[in-house]
Amino acid sequence: MDLLNLKGLLLAIVVFVPLERLFAMHHEQKLFRPRWQDDLVYFFLNGLLIKLALSTTVGAIVVAGMWLVPADFQNWVGGLPFWVQLPALIVLADIGFYSVHRLFHKIPYLWKFHAVHHSIEDLDWLAAHRVHPVDQILTKGASLLPVFALGFSAAPIAAYFFLYHWQSLFIHSNIKIGFGPLRWLIASPQFHHWHHANHPEAFDKNFAGQLSLLDMLFGTMHMPGNEVPTRYGTDDPVPSGYFRQLLYPFARSRKKAVAANGAAMAADSVEKSDAGVFAAKPDQPQPVG
Numbered sequence: 419m420d421l422l423n424l425k426g427l428l429l430a431i432v433v434f435v436p437l438e439r440l441f442a443m444h445h446e447q448k449l450f451r452p453r454w455q456d457d458l459v460y461f462f463l464n465g466l467l468i469k470l471a472l473s474t475t476v477g478a479i480v481v482a483g484m485w486l487v488p489a490d491f492q493n494w495v496g497g498l499p500f501w502v503q504l505p506a507l508i509v510l511a512d513i514g515f516y517s518v519h520r521l522f523h524k525i526p527y528l529w530k531f532h533a534v535h536h537s538i539e540d541l542d543w544l545a546a547h548r549v550h551p552v553d554q555i556l557t558k559g560a561s562l563l564p565v566f567a568l569g570f571s572a573a574p575i576a577a578y579f580f581l582y583h584w585q586s587l588f589i590h591s592n593i594k595i596g597f598g599p600l601r602w603l604i605a606s607p608q609f610h611h612w613h614h615a616n617h618p619e620a621f622d623k624n625f626a627g628q629l630s631l632l633d634m635l636f637g638t639m640h641m642p643g644n645e646v647p648t649r650y651g652t653d654d655p656v657p658s659g660y661f662r663q664l665l666y667p668f669a670r671s672r673k674k675a676v677a678a679n680g681a682a683m684a685a686d687s688v689e690k691s692d693a694g695v696f697a698a699k700p701d702q703p704q705p706v707g
Contacts, residue, residue, distance in 0.1 A: 422462055434543040434591055443594040443607060443646050451540040459660040460547040464554070471555045476566055479559075483567030492569025503574035507565060508628060511578065514560035515627040520638070522553060523622050530667035537656035537663070538590075541614055546590035550663065561627075585628055594646065601641065605630045612640050615647030 435449065483492070495503070522532035534550040561582075565575055589610035597606045605628050613624035623640035626632040633639035656666055 423465055427461060430543060430587060434587065434593075438542060438592045441593050441595055443592050443611065447540055447542070447592055451542065453540075453658060454544060456658060456660055456663075457544045457548045460549070461544070463660060464547060464549065464551055467551045468554050468558070471551070472558060472562065475555065475559045476562060479563055479566045483569070487567055487569065495569040496571040500571075500574055500577075503570050504577055507570050507574050507578050508581070510564040510568075511561040511582075512626055512628045512632060514563055515557060516625045516632045516636075518557045518560040519625045519627070520622075522557065523625070527667075528553075533652050533654040533656050534663045534666060536614060536652040537654070538614060539651040541590050541592060541611055541650055543587040543591040546587050548663075550667065552667070582628065589627075596644070601630065602634055603629065603631045608644075608646055609639075609641055611647050611650075612642075614650045616649040616651050616653070617647055620647065 439449075498506075519532075522528045531550040531553040535548055535553060538545045538548055565578065585605065589605050589607050591607055593607050595607065597604060597608075601609060605624075605626055609624050609626075609630050612620045620640050623638050624630070624633050625638055630639065630641075657663060
């Protein structure tokens with residue numbers, strides 16, 4: 419078994435490296451751009467963690483689906499033609515992805531995990547792997563909920579995983595390929611690059627993973643003509659290095675808790691000191707008149 423997915427890595431290199439040289443969105447970006455080593459570590463270590471966690475999640479979803487979804491309905495869904503199941507599956511999965519992805523931007527605690535992904539300052543296919551495991555597990559888990567609970571059959575599920583994986587690499591890649599009118603339906607590199615842009619007008623936009631149509635419907639789309647961003651990343655102080663980024667969301671919370679506790683202790687100390695200065699002792703004579 420290829421546990422480290424070396425074949426997948428080699429295939430991605432063969433596909434994307436030439437395309438990023440021939441059709442570069444940013445021609446000045448180097449092949450070995452800053453922090454590429456971090457993202458390579460993500461490729462190897464995150465893959466194992468996320469596969470293990472999602473396998474457990476899928477098992478739980480299947481069991482829950484057996485209890486909550488009528489067997490007749492699951493059989494009906496699984497019996498639909500492939501060409502019906504696959505589009506339906508993609509729509510349902512991306513609605514789940516869109517919803518949870520948007521929550522990761524709106525809820526401050528969840529943003530701490532998602533900020534790791536937005537720390538990417540040079541987008542390419544390899545940078546797509548820089549995702550905190552908690553972020554990926556929750557977001558992907560939301561996508562897989564309808565996939566396995568509603569009874570979709572194996573062939574469209576396999577096709578969905580194939581399309582999701584390669585589109586994820588593609589929309590992060592440094593490739594400028596126009597989709598024409600389809601860009602309002604299908605997520606493209608331009609669409610997702612604006613999601614990563616460090617431009618105020620693009621903040622909290624373009625949440626969909628596969629169907630840009632969802633952002634158009636929910637009013638969160640930002641694609642200004644054929645323009646592409648000039649700055650990427652986040653202003654959050656996300657450190658470099660896989661293990662530091664893994665601990666970053668928790669370290670920040672602990673640091674704030676320690677600071678708050680220190681401030682509370684200092685305030686309590688001042689209060690006790692003031693009480694000692696101004697409190698009159700029982701045997702101390704009181705001022706007259």
